[in-house]
Amino acid sequence: MGSGQVTSSVPSGPSEFQGKHVTVAGLGVSGLPAAKALHARGAIVTAVNDGDDARAREQAAELEALGITVRLGDGATLPEGTELIVTAPGWQPGKPLFRAAEEAGVPVWGDVELAWRLRGPDAAPWLAVTGTNGKTTTVQMLASILKAAGLRTAAVGNIGVSLLDAVLGDEQYDVLAVELSSYQLHWAPSLRAYSGAVLNLAPDHLDWHGSMDAYAADKGRIYEGNQVACVYNVADPRTEDLVREADVEEGCRAVGFTLQTPAVSQLGVVDGILVDRAFVENRQKNAQELAEVSDVDPPAPHNIANALAAAALARSFGVPAQAVRDGLRAFKPDAHRIAHVADLDGVAYVDDSKATNTHAAEASLAAYEPIVWIAGGLAKGAEFDELVANSAKRLRGVVLIGADRALIREALARHAPEVPVVDLDRTDTGAMLQAVTEAKRLAQAGDTVLLAPACASMDMFTNYNQRGDAFAAAVRELGA
Template identity: 60%
Template sequence: MTTGSARTAGLTSRDADWAGLRAVVAGLGVSGFAAADALLDRGAAVTVVDATEPAEGSPMEERARILDILGARLRYGEPAVRALPDEPADLVVTSPGWRPDQPLLVAAARAGVPVWGEVELAWRLRPATGAAPWLTVTGTNGKTTTVRMLTAMLRAAGLRARSVGNVGTAVLEAVMDPEPYDVLAVELSSFQLHWSHSIAPRASVCLNVAPDHVDWHGSLEEYTRAKGRVYANTEVACVYNVQDEVTMHLVEDAEVREGCRAVGFTLATPRLSEVGLVDDVLADRAFVEERRTSAAELGTLDDLRAGPDAPPPAPHLVANALAAAALARAHGVPPAAVRQGMRDFTPEPHRIADLGVVRGVRWVDDSKATNPHAAAASLAAFEHVVWVAGGLLKGADVDELVASAAGRLRGVVLLGRDRAAISDALARHAPDVPVVDVARTDTGAMDQVVADALSLAREGDVVLLAPAAASMDMFANYGARGDAFSSAVRRLDTRG
């Protein structure tokens, strides 16, 4: 055992001896700040490194100022992130975006210095007794929706619960909250899971696995392996997607706690130890005593509708609800609270957001569909679609997506840098579908996109923004892209 690993081996709760631990925190973003702050609070000696020096008046400068007051050492510039500091180190805590081949992290591995992510640090900073259990969620798509829906179910059961992790709130913030939580719903990206080693969730789920972030992980196999870490050490239930065999195999390969069960979720009629659909009823045959002969009703599809005039819930939203319900039930949430949680849930912005009917056509903003897998799920929710797509594909293959959606496409409007790749796939797999190519990248481009989409649509059709690509070629983020789309639809409405 190296000196670093020997020093950190006993750090399994906040009540352990953290004083004097020599820690390097890689990155001064939100998670890096939270990690440095928590370590300083426990008496560790902290050095924070970042390739970029904070700009005057920026949030990063404010974080740096606070850490400086608290006693952290701050190092900036490219040399600071290419090697370990001159001072000896017992631990490196990395921000999730730092790749495993980043020079400082490689140097740490060579020197035998443990590397943790901030989620791993958060787990180890839980109190020795009475810590809130974690219900963990990962997957290529649907994580945030599932975590937020799960939180609504937990709260409906009267529990003090919070959505944390990749959903936006740092796990450390919740773990260190002076008012303890009853339970945490934790969204974990593949990056976060790669740097996590000892988490033992109450229940866990991998919603699905499709190619994504392969450049970060090095291969699809490594990406899949990182997703599978969500199941490690699970205590009560490993929840998997019956329609995605990869998730089932990840459960089969996982090292779990004695007595942990495998529980499937499915859009079909549930079998034993599954939750699923019976007609329009969400049914539980996993967490009821008489599950061999009966099921518990958890809610209906109407409980998932955004409103009385909204379209039926998309299949992937139903799947997310079933996964959330399985996690909630594993934690002992009663069926009535699961139903109420579905009713209380508010979809996140730009995720299958129904913008209403304008000019006889329904408009839907799913700008958050930033990869082909997410776009395929979105397209599958509607019968006749004018599809708005394009942006930064990040090397993703769209042939399977286009082939699967071809039969429901009324037309396609393309924008963004990599639109030609989608156009070529349409020519191969949907040659009779009309395509409009919008080459503009100015602020008025989305008005043209909406006008062209309307010209392709028939009354009763859906115009769906599900780009299958990232947004940064034209927009600050997927939210800005969705806002531009919804604003253009509103302007179309006002023109009568």
């Protein structure tokens, strides 16, 4: 669904935005549809944007053709008369625009908040997912399960489909599978999901949030006002702490997911079977089989956890067990997420280029043994001691690439001094072929060569997709 659909869904009655001066902060994926939706509802819209590049000018022209005022290259000044700001989720709370808004008593919403408030009276409920890692996969699994149950649904939010498009477009939904980032949750004070899940918590985006406590608190907003279930990760007590702190609807339950045998009000794993002891009658004594571990693609531990979280949210909505199984079987993960590329001389080559932080890389490393690990890139302020210490026993060897590889090399020297390390002193894109060649030299039959960089990719590549493609191309070249 394109942003053009938004303007077609204009309310027939009076709008709360009629004549209201609204500033839209930031163009792009969220700003453009927000400005159009507000304008269509009679708001006097001014769009402001920090950048003034060709893309911004193209978007500005599109809005100006509708009669919307646009200020490019000036996202710091609060336009005179502003009564509400609707911001792109990535804009940091400390920006001068928001400080000025706070002093003037002007509320700030994100695009998720706007979408929530613009929902119609018969709007589809939201099953919402957040967490440091695994959000997109879990939401896609959830949507697959809901579809298998015959429900009209879509995976929306931080996953690439604008929530505004979903709630204002012509298509009717029974329920939405919603991915929400910590940024989006920060700017969504009145969001109340049907059920919500926090998959995990690890240090990330701390430059934006200011502290780990602030980051966790924004993640925890997903539980506020939940109606049926607050889904948490038994292995990550901080997620359960957020449930305890949440103000929920009467009767809403805490539901855990675990890779172990589940207790009452949990989903877990027993003898290779995903089972439910939360949404069954007489859960003190009974459990419902949902699917086999082999139905999850790929069946790595952290991906099984994703499947359990998706199943818990679907079950909270009344989805039958068979639909959980069928939905998981139908789901295929996106590229560059623990994707098996090839087997060469008894060695498996796995692309997890999406593992751009230490938490994701540790989950990836936990799925294999022994491993020749290809790692490195832009560290974004991360520290690697805990990752290396927890994964050292699995490592056959390590090949380091990228601008901040020295940080990983130093952690390896401290916590895994016996593991051979190849340090490639180059950051050109051609380095990947050399990295895979060195990994092949270190690997033995039965090993896995794993690209799980624990770092961002922009020092060498356009994005993690290009990095993963380079890895796969290098593997194919070696196997030719």
